[in-house]
Structures are given as structure tokens and as C-alpha cells.
Amino acid sequence: MKFFIDSANLDEIKEANELGILDGVTTNPSLMAKEGITGSQNIIKHYKKICEIVDGDVSAEVISTDYKGMIYEGERLADIDPQIVVKIPMTKDGLKAISYLAAKEIPTNCTLVFSVGQAILAAKAGAYYVSPFIGRLDDISTNGMILIHQIVNIYTNFMFETEVLAASIRHPMHIINCAEAGADVVTCPYHVITALLHHPLTDIGLEKFLADYRKGNS
Numbered sequence: 001m002k003f004f005i006d007s008a009n010l011d012e013i014k015e016a017n018e019l020g021i022l023d024g025v026t027t028n029p030s031l032m033a034k035e036g037i038t039g040s041q042n043i044i045k046h047y048k049k050i051c052e053i054v055d056g057d058v059s060a061e062v063i064s065t066d067y068k069g070m071i072y073e074g075e076r077l078a079d080i081d082p083q084i085v086v087k088i089p090m091t092k093d094g095l096k097a098i099s100y101l102a103a104k105e106i107p108t109n110c111t112l113v114f115s116v117g118q119a120i121l122a123a124k125a126g127a128y129y130v131s132p133f134i135g136r137l138d139d140i141s142t143n144g145m146i147l148i149h150q151i152v153n154i155y156t157n158f159m160f161e162t163e164v165l166a167a168s169i170r171h172p173m174h175i176i177n178c179a180e181a182g183a184d185v186v187t188c189p190y191h192v193i194t195a196l197l198h199h200p201l202t203d204i205g206l207e208k209f210l211a212d213y214r215k216g217n218s
């Protein structure tokens with residue numbers, strides 16, 4: 001399973017990369033705005049910086065909502081770096097844009113996916129990744145993990161090549177459950193990645209080992 005960080009914060013991206021576990025990055029307009037990155041030139045510069053830090057795929061989202069605007073923006077984003085994957089929302093125009101970009105061999109990440117039907121359409125259109133949002137479904141009392149299981153199952157049945165990129169991850173159990181479900185990728189906020197590595201028994205065990213070492217060497 002690939003690990004992506006869901007962030008536009010360069011320090012977080014660097015720190016996650018230094019852990020040696022990072023396979024890529026996803027961003028979205030809200031995450032860019034949170035970092036104060038505005039204006040198309042600054043946004044492009046920021047994507048370049050992210051691509052310099054990380055070796056894997058970097059999702060860059062279009063702002064246009066119409067087909068022509070999406071493909072224009074998608075091609076400009078793809079020109080930034082070969083690592084860029086164009087993130088396109090699951091709409092009618094979005095599907096058309098995904099088909100167009102797939103025919104041009106520009107990889108896409110179909111985002112804002114909340115149903116199995118949407119995931120089937122994304123795969124049929126040739127999306128490289130499909131991003132079902134687990135946390136936002138959980139937020140409205142719908143089990144987001146069930147959606148991941150269903151999509152993985154259907155993609156396996158029909159040998160769709162689209163990779164399942166589980167998004168809107170809120171806590172470590174989402175990551176573990178995605179691994180069990182066979183999701184190809186999880187994209188997680190930095191604090192959720194680090195939450196995976198902590199265990200109180202590790203801390204207690206290390207403290208005891210070091211105390212015994214100090215006793216033996218005093």
C-alpha cells in the first residue's frame with residue numbers, strides 16, 4: 001500500500017519524506033489556501049517545490065468546473081513536472097476531462113468520490129486514481145470504509161487498472177482498515193501518519209531498557 005501525505009505544508013512534506021515512508025502527495029485548493037498560497041503563478045511555484053521534495057506522484061487540482069477549462073488547466077498543470085497527477089472532480093465535465101487527459105496519457109486523480117457508481121465511472125473514463133472520501137462520509141453517519149471495500153472488490157472483479165486512493169483519512173484505524181480492504185493508496189494528514197508510530201508500551205519499554213543500561217554502567 002502506498003502512503004501519500006495530504007498536505008501543502010512544505011515542512012510537513014519534508015518531515016514525512018525524511019521518515020522514508022512517503023510515496024506521494026495530494027493537495028487540494030483548501031490545503032493550498034491554508035498555507036496562504038494564492039494566484040496561479042505562486043501555486044505553480046509551490047507545486048514545483050513539492051515535486052523537488054518528494055519522488056512520487058503529486059496531485060494538483062484544477063479550479064475550473066467546465067470541460068474546456070479543466071483540460072486547459074490540466075495540461076498546464078501536467079507541464080509543471082512529470083510527477084504531477086491532475087486532480088479532477090467527479091462531475092459530468094470532470095469525467096469528460098478525465099477521458100480526454102487519459103487519451104493524452106496525462107494521469108488523473110478523480111476526486112470527491114462518494115459512491116460506488118461514481119467510482120465505476122471514474123475507472124471507465126480512465127482515471128489513474130480514484131479518491132473516495134472516507135472521513136466526510138463518516139461525518140454524515142455513513143460508513144466510509146464500506147465504500148472502500150466495495151470499490152476494491154468491483155475493480156478486482158473487472159480488472160480495472162484505476163488505483164483506489166483512500167482520502168479524507170481522519171485517524172490511524174482508517175489507515176489500518178484501508179490496508180485490510182486492499183486500497184492501493186492512503187493519503188493522510190501528517191498527524192495521522194505520526195499517530196501510527198506511537199505506542200505506550202514502546203515508550204515504557206525504551207525507558208526501562210535505558211534505565212537498566214544506566215544502572216549497569218554507573
Ligand code: E4P
Binds near residue numbers: 006026027028169187
Ligand atoms: C484528498 O485528496 C483530499 O485532499 C482530502 O483527503 C480531503 O480530506 P478532508 O475531508 O479531511 O478535507
